[in-house]
Amino acid sequence: MRILRFFIYLFCATAFASLLSAPISSFFSLYWIDTYVDSVSVADIVFTLLSDIFNYGPTLFLIYLIGFLPTFIIGTPLLSYFKIRSVITFGLFGLCSVMVSIFLVQEVIIGTKVISGSRTSFGLALHYLTGFFAGLYFASTYKNKLSAKFIFSSVVVILLFIVAPKMLNIFSQ
């Protein structure tokens, strides 16, 4: 049960990092378009944000898992063994996870900058920061028992991610 709980909270932390990261991409693309053509409306911003969270978020989740899984699977038992309880360490684990994921995917596996918000140093730094916060989130949750409320909320979020992209697609046609 502890192992199952560990993985559920690790997936949640990864999803948390992805959800924080998706709007970074929206910000950079909209910022460029706004400076170039100066015609971005509030509706465009809302549509882009929602679209990125629901369509781009799941891709980021899969990419970030590449870093989060090994880092936390190896790191968490080590921290327990050495009795290190600093939440900052988990934050650094999260930061390293995002760093490793982006490096592997963009430089080694694909060779192009597929994570659209990370094409500038500032954008990259923001992505790393989301990993840091995800690490903190993991540290604050992974020892908690799974409550019915938590399970219900998780199911609702998963369903939302299945339905929302289809709704957005319909609206954008």
Next chain:
Amino acid sequence: MNSLLNKTFFLIIFLSSQFIKSYEFNIRQVGDTFDDPWSLAFIDEDKFLLSEMPGNLKVISLDTGELIYSVKGVPQVLYDGQGGLSDVVLDPKFSENKKIYFSYSAEDTEEGQLVDDLFSPSNTLFVASASLVGDTLKDLKIIFKAKAYRTAPAHYGGKIAFLSDGTLIITSGDGYNNKEDAQFLDNHFGKIIRINPDGSVPSDNPFVDQDNALPEIYSYGHRNMQGLVISNDVIYENEHGPKGGDEFNIVEPGKNYGWPAICYCVDYSGAQITPFTEMEGMEQPLTYWRPSIAPSGMMLYSGKKFKEWKDSFFISALSGKILSRLTLNSGKVEEEILLKDFNERLRNVYETPSGNILLLTDGPGGKIFELSP
């Protein structure tokens, strides 16, 4: 009532079926396999020059598919990702001067052009001319080097065609990581280029007199243009979108084709590139594909063998694994999908001198197929 509905339904199905023609081809594989074949050009009725991305230029017999000879003197290319030896075209007076033009990607370490990256060399698109003397390229001259330096070996464009005034049209892709540069005229990312065969700039190019604009630029706001046809001096091109947004355009001088400010697409990752599909001052495509088919080569068919297909555009597709036939009727595009079950990534499409259709498939182990009625 139900019976009447049923009859109507079957009548509609029957009438529809009368408009769906199924074409029967004879499909013949030409030779065995080739190493990442990209393009070809017929040097006579039975022989063609074939470019392979690793940097091989070969003369192949259409009849037997056998190698007649490998051409010597091809410059070193960067064969990586989407890079390598790309298009090869003959000079309009090839029979007299034996001149050919070809595009390729290569490293460029010229001072000031290095892109800072630990893992990949700085590289760009080159276009060279040379004379084919015997089995060797002589008088090799680089006539165009794109000011589009990148480290990712992607989105080079690389198609070449001639206008009737003898100038060359070249497609230069957006380099994938440099998409925003397609909107600025101080570089060659995402541009269509027009130069003279010696590399000089024609004096009537649209941006020759504009400050901060590169004079070779003919049009801008393109992505990765893989198909190029010129007919009666009208330039037709197709280009890849990411997820959705593949386009078929008529290219006019000085015009902005919108990428990445407008697009019928999202990025491969699912991220929004732009919320806009149209904008003032930016051209709309004649047609676009959503979902993408990844259009590659394109040719305008003469109708020599398949009479009913005279003046049709044929576009080969990579991820779509189809052959698309487009017809233009007073500005409207009609599409017919061919070879639905062929299940091959198609790199390019050509017409043979006798009027058959020749298809190149993609990748190492690529094949050539000849379609005849």
